[in-house]
Amino acid sequence: MKTSVVILNWNGRKLLERFLPSVLQHSLSEECNVIVADNNSNDDSLEFLQTHYPDLPVIVLDKNWGFAEGYNKALQQVDSEYVVLLNSDVETTPDWVQPLVSYMDAHPEVAAVQPKIRAYKDKNRFEYAGASGGFIDRYGYPFCRGRILHVVEEDRGQYDDEMPVFWATGACFCIRRKEYTEAGGLDSRFFAHMEEIDLCWRLNARGKRVMCIPSSVVYHVGGASLRQDNPKKMYLNFRNNLLMIYKNIPQRIYHSTFTMRLFFDILACLRLLLNANFQSARAVIDAYRDFLKMRPSFRPVRRENLRKAVKEVIPTQYRKSILIDFYFRGKKTYAAVMGSLSRRK
Template identity: 25%
Template sequence: MKLSIVIVNYNVKYFLEQALLAVRKAAKGLAVEVFVVDNNSVDDSVQMLREKFPEVKLMANSQNLGFSKANNQAIAQAKGEYVLLLNPDTVIREDSLSAPLAFMDAHPEAGGLGVKMIDGKGCFLPESKRGFPSPEVAFYKAFGLSKLFPKSTRFNRYHLGYLSADETHEIEVLSGAYMLLRKSVLEQIGYLDEAFFMYGEDIDLSYRVVQAGYKNYYFAGTTIIHYKGESTKKGSLNYVKTFYNAMIIFAQKHFGGPQAGLYVGMLRAAIYFRASLTLLANWSKRLFPLLLDALLIFIGLFLLKDIWANLRFDDPDYFKPSLIYFNYPLYIGIWLTTAFFRGVYDQKLKAGQLVSGFALGSLLIAAVYGFLPSHLRASRMLIVLGTIWAIGSSWSWRYLLALLGKGPLEQGQQLHNVVILGSLSESERVQRLLYKARVQNNLIGTVAPSESEADFKQFLGAIYQLEELVQIYKIKEIIFCAKDLRAEQIIYWMNRLGPEVAYKIVAEDSLSIVGSNSKNSAGDLYTLELGFKIAETMAKRNKRLLDLSSSFIFLLFSPILAWSCASPLGFIANAWAVFWGQKSWLGYAKGDSKLQHLPKLRPSVLSPADSLPQLPDEEHSLHRINLFYAKDYYWSEDARLIWENWRKLGRKKQPAQSRSQPLPSTQKQD
C-alpha cells in the first residue's frame, strides 16, 4: 500500500462529499486507502458516506474526540508507506497525490510535506508554509508585526512571507489541512499529541519530525483549495482562546527553564490582547451602524426643531429644552429598538425592512405620546418629519455603501450575474438545483468546458474565453461543474480571475453546490436539503421578543392571571424562567429521539403537540411535529398555542406525549 489518507469529519457533510470525490479522481492508478473518522456528526455525514463512498474505511465515534485522537485512530490502522492527513473542507487537484509522492520518493531526507493552498476566492493561504513559533516569532505574530511587515525575514518568520509561494522550499511547520508524512517516521516519533484538541498539533508534529533529523518541505508543484472557516470562525473569541492555548501547550512541552516561563507569559498576554481586539472589532461592527443612525437622526431632529419653530411659530426658541434632553432620546431609542427587531442591523437588509422598522417605531411613539404629561408633548409634526428623516438618512448611507459593493443593503431585485461552466446536461442539472433550492440570481448562460464543445448557439463561449466573458457580462459568480472539468482547471481559473468573483463547485451527482467567499467564515452552500426557519436570526429574535414581552405581562398581572391556570405557583415560576431566558413558552415535543438533527431551542413549557389529539402509535410522529415546527416557524403560531393551552402554562415540566392505543385487529387470533 503506497498511501493512507485520513480525513476527520465533524458536521461538514457537503464539503466532505466534495473532498472525497476529488480524492477518488486523484487516487486513480495509485495504491490508496481512505479513512474517514467521524466525530459524532449530527448532519447525516455517516449515512452519506455509507451510501456514496463504500470504498472508504469509516470509523464513526460516539463523541467528538478532537482532531488528534481521531487522526490517531486511523493512523494506527493505516497500512500505507505514507500517511496523508487531509481536511474535509479541501478540494485536491488530480496530481495532488501523485506529484507529492514522487517528490517524497526522490527526497529520502523528507519526513513531511505540505502543498500550496488557496481559499475559496482563489487567494493564497499563508499558512501553507510556516516557521516554528519561537518566543520571538510568536511575539511578532501575536502583536501584529508579522502583518505590518509581511515580507520581513525577521518579523514574518511565522508565515515565511519572504519565501516565494510559487517555489518549493524547505520549511519548518506543515499545515494539518494537508500533511503528507512517512509512516516510518510516525512510528519513530509517535503520532499526534492528544493533548492538543484543535490547533497546534500540526506544529508539534512538524517540530518532532525536524528534531528526529528529517526535513519538512513546502511543495509548490500542486495546489489545493482549502475553504477554511468550517470548524472554528477565525473572528471568534473561541478561536483566539483555542489557538493560543495550543501554543502554550507547545511551549510547555518543548521549551524549558526561564525561556518557557517567558514564552508562556507572553502567550497569556497575547490571549488577552487578541481577545480584546476581537471583542472591540466585533462590537464596533455591530454598534457602528446603530450609533451612526442615532447620530444622524439626532442631527436631523435638532435641525428640524429650529426649522419648524421658525416656519410654524415664527419663534426659534419656541420648543422647551426638554425636547432635546427627553423627547429626542426617547424617540431615537424607540426607533432604533423597532428597527433592530425588524432586522435593520442584520448582515443582510432589504429596504422594506428599514422602512417598516422606523414606521413601527413612529406608531409606538404616537402611542407613547398620548401618555406623556402635557409639558412633555412636543409638536406631532416633528414626529412625522423625524420619521421621514430617520428613514431617509438611514437608507442613504447604506445605499452609498451598497454602490461601493459593501454594506448589508440588498438592492431590491438587482441580482448578481452568474455563469455555469460545464456541459449542457450538467448546466441544466445545476439550474434545476438552483431553482429547487430557491436561489435567486441572474443566470447569464453556460460556458463550454472545452473549445470543441462550444456551439455558440447554446453556449456563451468556451472556457478559454472565460476572462473576457467575465468582463463583458460583469460576472460576479461562477459555478464549476466538476464532472466536466479537472480540479486543475478550476484552480487555474480561480487564481487567474482573483477574489473579485465568487466561486462554487458542484460535484458529480451531488445535490449541493459548495463554495466559500472568505477564509474566515463558514462556506456558502446551495442545497436541496431542508432549511429551518427557526434557525434564522429574525425568527430567533421574534421568538425571544414574544417570550420576553408575554412573560413580563404575565408577571405584571400575575395576581389576576395566575389563578386561571391549573397551577398558579407553577405559572409564576415559569414566567420568571421564561423572562430570564432559562425557558421558552414553546419548544419541541419531548420523546423525539432525533432532536439532535434540529436547531437547538431552550427547554419549553409547551409544545405544538399540546394542541393535538392523541398521537398515533408511530415512531416518527413526534419527529414530524418537531420538524415542521422548526421548518415553518412563525411567532404568531407560538402566540396561538399559548392562548389555546393557557391552563397548562403552570406545569413544572413538559410531559412525554401520550399515544393512542393501537387499533384493534380485524384478524382472528389463533
C-alpha cells in the first residue's frame, strides 16, 4: 500500500464502533489501507474487531505504550510510503485522504500535512486540537489557525488556503514514513501530549515543511481520553512543553526564553490558585519539578537536535507572545494576531 491510515486504540471499543465505519468507507482504496494498532486494551476492543472486521489488519502491542511509543511500535510494522496517524475519535469525510497524499506527491520537500479539523459536536466550528494548522509563539505556547488559547472560531471558510504551519495535530496528520523514522519518531518519554509538536519542530529545523491542506476535512471529538481541564492533562502539557522547548530551542535564546516562560507560568499558577483550582495549580508545580528532574537525560537529544538543525529561525514560529496578544491586546483570532489572512510567516 502507498498509504496506511493507522488508528491507535486503547480501551476504545465504543469509539471504534462509532467512527471506524466512516474511516473504512472513506479511506479504503487500491492504494490505501486501514490498520488498527491496539495498545494492550483490557476492554473488548479486540473481540469487537475480530467479530465485525475479521479482515482488518490489527497490530497487537504487548502493553499500553502511550500515544507516542504506541505509534512508534506500530509504525515499525508498517511499510507504506505515507502513514496517517488518526485518532480513534475522528469522523472522516469522503475522499479526505486523497488531497493530503496528492499534495505530498507534488511537493517532496513537505514532510507532513494535516487536514482541516472541525469539532464533531459542533461541526460549524474548528476543533481545539489542530483547527486549520498549528503554530507556537516565541515562548513555546501553541495556538492554531482558528483557535487562540481557549477561543475557538466558527469555520466560515476564512482559513481555507493551503499554507505552511509549525505543527500538524496528532489527532490526524499524514507523514512520510521515511521522514518519521529519520527524525526519530515521537518522543516516547512524553507518553502523551505535545509529542507531535516536538516532532514537527524537529522536521522544520531540519529544513522540511509542514502544511495544512483544508480541502481535506475531518471531525474530531476531542477530550476522548482526558478533558482539557483535567489536572493530569495539564501536567503532561506543561511538562512536555518545557521538555520540548529544552530539546529544540537555539542556544542564543535559551536563557531569555526560559526566563519569560517561567514568569508567564507563575502568573498562570497564581490565577489557578485565585480561582481555587488547586489540583491544576499543583499540576503546574509538579510539571516543573519533573521537568527539572528529567532535563539532564535530555541533554544528548538536545545536542543532536541542534547539530542536525539547518534552520535556527523557523519561518512559521510566531516571533511574539500569544499571551500578550490575547490578554493585553485583545487579539483573539488568528486573523487579528497575524494582521491579515494573507500574511505568511
